[in-house]
Amino acid sequence: MRERRGDTTSIEVKRASGGVPQLGETLCAFANMPAGGTIILGINEQGGAFTVTGTDDEAALEAGITSQARLSVSPSPQLTSQTVTVEGKRVLLVHVAPLPITERPARFGGSAYLRQSDGAYRMQDHELRMLEVARLHTEEQVSYDLTPAIGLTVEDLDPGLVRSYLATARERDRRLRERTDEEILRRTSVITAQGEPTLAGLYALGDYPQGRYPGLTVTAAVQLRGGEGQPRTRNLQDFTGPLPVLLDDLLGWALTNLDTITGYRADGHMDTVTELPMNAVRELLANALVHRDLGPNTLGMGKGVQVRLTPRALFIQSPGGLRGVALDQLESEEHAQAAVNQRLYQMAKKLRTADGASIIEGEGGGIREVFRSTADRGLPRPQLIDTGVQFKALLWRPERDVMVGPVQFPLPSAQRTEDLATRIVDEVPAPFQTRNGEQVWAVLKKAGPLSFRELQERTALSPAQLRWALREPLLDGIVTMEGGQGDRTTRYRLTPPDVRGPRDGV
Template sequence: MIASLRAAGGDTTEVEVKSAAGGLPASLTAILSALANQPGGGTVILGLDEQAGFRPVGLGDPQTLKQDLAAKARAFTPPARLTIDDGVVDGAPIVVARVHECDRSAKPCRVTATGTAYLRGYDGDYALSDVEEQGFLAARRPPLFDRAPVEDATVDDLDTELVDAFLATVRERDPAGLGHFPDDAELLRRGGVTVAGGQPTVAGLLALGVHPQQWFPRYVIQAAAQPLPTDSAATRARNQVTISGSIPRMLDTALLWARRSFDTAIVSEPDGTVHDRPAYPLVAFRELVANALVHRDLDHWSAGLAVEVRLRRDRLVVSNPGGLYGITVDRLGRDAVASARNATLVAIYQHVRSPQTDARVIEALASGIPTVTEALADHGLPPAHYVDSGIRFTVVLHQPTTVTNATSAEPELSAAERRVYQALTGQGRTVNELAEQLGLTGPNLRKTLRNLRGRGLVAQHGGRGRTTTYQRTNP
């Protein structure tokens, strides 16, 4: 864990490090609440200095720190559950506290004295709002909101073009199942688009509606880009838009926004062709926005919240109300788990296509995250950073950090290449060892290692029946 923190250069959403040289820091109150509310919980490490590369500070009395931690755990409602252990880093003692996730039926975990609960975001801990608290309460029961009929809506509020395409696709791809119903109205009802009498459901209106925002004004995408350095000081944002319509039409419009907003480089390929290369791969952006639209929370508490897309100078952030459902962050892209918060909406969207590109909106095959991972690696970008606060899910894509490699004639490394390079030691590491330490997949690691080998920074040893290891050429 410490090696991963040093490679990343900072805390993560799952791990918080404090020096605690003068005792328990006051900020630990918010941290313990936030980690208890976070899916999977987290870990607090006391006795390391983050600013000094996570080196030990030399705890004078670890036993007192452990006792103070145990006492502090009782200052929450419900009490925070901790497993506290001793550890050793570089020969010095540290204290490691595993913060267990609070039971879903008791969330949120609050500071008893103030009644405040905290959430952990990709950019820090923050106090829970009243609306977000409703999200935790709503999560105590199965999400069925997408099945409900929409009051005052009629079949005339469905988009004829989208409905016709949906019916044709169902009958082509599922002729023995849903597609075997010859009557259009019956097929729409049995497919969850409408209820008896033709009234659209929430899922049906979002998927195939003419203008769902007539009933759900905030079921939109709010996108904006950070001002450029050349913009005036009064410029607060650029390319700021609110994207409305049915989900497939919102997705198409979001891609148009990305093409206008992403920086673009002119790149020449080895075969001599020249093309534009956006700062972020559009296929990855499409997958992330589609997931945000289809898997966002649809319950009453989140009715005032939009899907948000924020383009910063060094990162792209896509966020939606509602945390992961049926899967945890550490399993994203690793297990073939196709969980669905909005099961009816997902079932409809397996047969919905983009009006502009005729591409499927989603596949429901758990292939979206691997597609994002592969696209980012092909683009030379670091892996996506996924943050699940329990009631909000955020994905952060980072631009590579250009650094100077003092031990090599090659001057520049991407962030992913730098992480792998720094993790290599003089005796060499296997792909499995690097994958476990850095949290990267084998294919991405092998591609990064090939790039480093091609630049003469890494040497490969073994192969042909022997263990294959990699090490720096200049350890």
């Protein structure tokens, strides 16, 4: 807390020097949180110092807080108290147990509260309706991802993604190998028996799913420190398209806006990487896209996934909380796996991004990989927050500009050295005039057409770096993609000047 200079979603600190503090809203909010929360008395948080002041009469404080919970919060949560010694002074810990989902929400003064950041806030109407739906989920399964997109057909799906999906489905499931395309789409819930795309099918494979469901739009922005009269955000961007395109584009946005840091490779040479491990960023983005709530109280109200890069962290927020797994299970070493949207989850396992990687692996160990990769970089442990109505993941940014000590970075391939030494010095088109674009231009000009993997090997770029370097050239028609997105046989080549689009200018 001293490092954060404030309370957290699950911890409230009070000095309690003047007796029992008023804690009605806090008790109510913790009771409505999936994991409850803890109140610490005997610490002064003023100025972010969190000075240990201690308590004089723990019994009186415990009795007073218990009385507040019983008389002012309904239903009343269970409290567990403990006195510990910190820096030679007694401190009282009061843990507020979460109410069972069937008894939520707890109310204080007629209003229901939830915890957000370092304080309690009054729950909004749509959040209360989401709790009602969560209670319903304990009694019967509600499958929102099976909702039919009435009036749409398979013609509204992206042909390239559909071809790739069908090929992977046949490759991985022998019971589907002899089925027709329509049978596979129907049996895997991409379309209904009437031939209409399901919500999951449209989201995963649709040409423009946001036309029917605007809430599937993802918004990303860099938040600035700016004071009054100064800009608060930059690079604000809305992302649309099916699931693989969203993930590709969001990774490109993150790669562009994250800072880079310098460290030592295993061979003693310096190298530069993004300040956050991109495999951790990818995992958390994919989880947010696939496991977001798709019910009428979120998607139906236009609530989408939000990505923000603040001076302190990259945070990814998705509508809806965890289902079928607790936060401590997700963060533990055990194999914790539960899909909020079961059909969408299975589709995502069969879909690939432009680099040929699956959207999700489906092994349930992705969060452990996030923790491992950030620990390897010496970064603070990522924070996962589940309020029951939204889920937030925070990747903390490093405080130093240059990393010290040995860090294992990928060694550049011999091919990259050769390409850099023999780089084509022709005039590079504007869309390629980026940090990595010139290198991709030179490789394609010399050796194209090439697959995504071949391009990656020859440039030694990460998948996210290569995707972003290709983005504008593809949009401008300077590069042609021969094949479908996610198809391993797809090749990229420079488009002849006489057939390029009007934006090229070359």
